[in-house]
């Protein structure tokens with residue numbers, strides 16, 4: 001059942017599992033745990049329902065989603081971003097950020113997961129062992145446009161029966177896309193055509209895959225909280241309810257206090273409504289920003305910092321909020337006379353989408369993306385070690401982009417070495433947290449992005465681009481001084497909203513990290529974390545699929561520990 005407010009809930013009701021946050025982490029776990037009718041599950045979401053919000057559901061309207069469905073956070077203005085404060089978008093709605101994101105369906109690199117296994121000492125996180133989970137939740141479907149995508153993906157790699165509908169680009173190739181396809185090299189060249197971007201070793205130009213099915217966005221809410229799931233008598237979903245803290249519950253031991261009570265608040269009134277207690281576990285899935293915020297407000301964090309804020313420490317876990325990594329990116333284009341297909345009438349397109357879920361609004365702005373590595377003989381390797389997770393892991397993604405008389409790519413650095421963090425502004429849990437995106441703190445990241453521009457210049461210099469691309473709109477690191485490049489990149493860098501790592505998993509006995517390999521918060525009982533914050537290193541791709549992976553495996557781990 002769906003409740004619009006915590007005031008509609010009977011707070012004395014005993015739930016087995018209380019889950020906080022309904023993004024890819026929380027919705028997936030709520031759906032999987034409530035498959036067992038024995039378990040009573042409560043899913044708490046701070047935002048509103050996504051039902052019927054066309055800008056959320058029509059893929060091409062993603063950029064017009066109203067700010068009421070966002071947390072509207074900004075990052076701290078630091079010299080690393082030329083003292084700019086960046087908007088740090090997060091979904092504030094059922095489905096979390098998967099209801100507002102760019103819908104790219106990217107599993108990231110096989111060696112990223114193999115790295116999690118090394119970080120945790122748990123081979124259950126290896127790529128080969130999580131692949132069944134990826135396939136379990138995926139349902140690759142044809143595009144409603146009817147475009148035939150054979151040859152653009154490897155059918156053997158995909159799932160066809162899962163909850164999350166995926167598809168390849170609905171339209172294309174446009175003239176620009178065809179030029180990109182014509183610029184690929186043979187398999188041993190720098191820019192091969194790569195058949196499937198989701199085979200775990202995707203270096204090359206690929207067709208993009210999206211969390212889109214039947215002409216609509218596939219979010220965690222539409223995929224995992226379907227009408228049938230919402231109707232389960234053992235699942236309650238409460239909206240518009242802001243979790244302020246998790247509290248110590250009776251039981252537990254001095255070395256492992258029981259933390260199974262959740263404090264609920266009204267965010268607009270900035271007041272506490274009451275508490276609810278889980279019989280078995282509380283599962284925090286509030287995302288990379290809000291999960292550490294809730295922990296810190298609950299006295300779970302670095303004792304020194306908590307004491308300064310006047311918050312009583314329940315458990316001294318110094319890494320809570322640290323280690324935040326995100327992908328820096330920059331638009332790098334040339335002026336160009338692009339003509340990207342026929343313009344469409346927005347009203348007619350909206351009517352068509354509303355009536356049939358077909359037409360231009362089922363498409364996406366980008367269709368092809370290039371994954372590449374810095375050449376092994378580049379000078380950057382004289383100074384720095386390769387931070388990528390393996391030799392088949394790309395260093396960059398270049399999302400092919402052509403619009404408004406420019407063409408080129410959005411360049412993303414996939415394995416940055418900079419780290420930021422989440423901290424508290426005050427001891428008031430209704431205050432927004434302090435977000436240090438961690439972008440561009442290290443010299444490597446600045447030099448690596450220059451290498452990315454060089455890769456792009458090589459890709460866009462072939463015959464396909466003659467008389468098509470004109471003047472670069474970016475500062476060229478080959479003609480600018482090092483200081484000019486650094487100033488330019490700091491002025492123009494953007495985040496990709498792919499933050500991870502603020503409650504990272506680590507080995508069971510490790511002093512660092514926040515959760516153990518089974519995602520239990522260290523040194524407390526009854527509290528797990530299932531969201532982006534547990535991922536120890538930012539993976540080389542977009543982050544939603546790794547979080548579905550975390551959630552699918554977490555669901556099995558949780559079930560196993562109570563069965």
Ligand SMILES: Cc1cc2nc3c(=O)[nH]c(=O)nc-3n(C[C@H](O)[C@H](O)[C@H](O)COP(=O)(O)OP(=O)(O)OC[C@H]3O[C@@H](n4cnc5c(N)ncnc54)[C@H](O)[C@@H]3O)c2cc1C
Nearest residue numbers: 021023025046096097101102103104243287290532542544
């Ligand atoms: C604009 C944007 C574009 C992106 N593009 C892509 C893309 O194309 N492909 C991709 O793979 N990834 C993309 N991402 C990243 C991806 O969406 C996230 O990594 C992913 O959704 C994170 O999942 P999560 O479950 O950790 O957290 P979230 O999805 O953020 O969900 C957390 C949920 O918890 C709720 N919550 C938070 N605090 C509280 C509280 N105190 N009480 C109650 N509820 C709370 C939030 O409202 C939210 O619903 C994008 C993200 C954004 C913001």
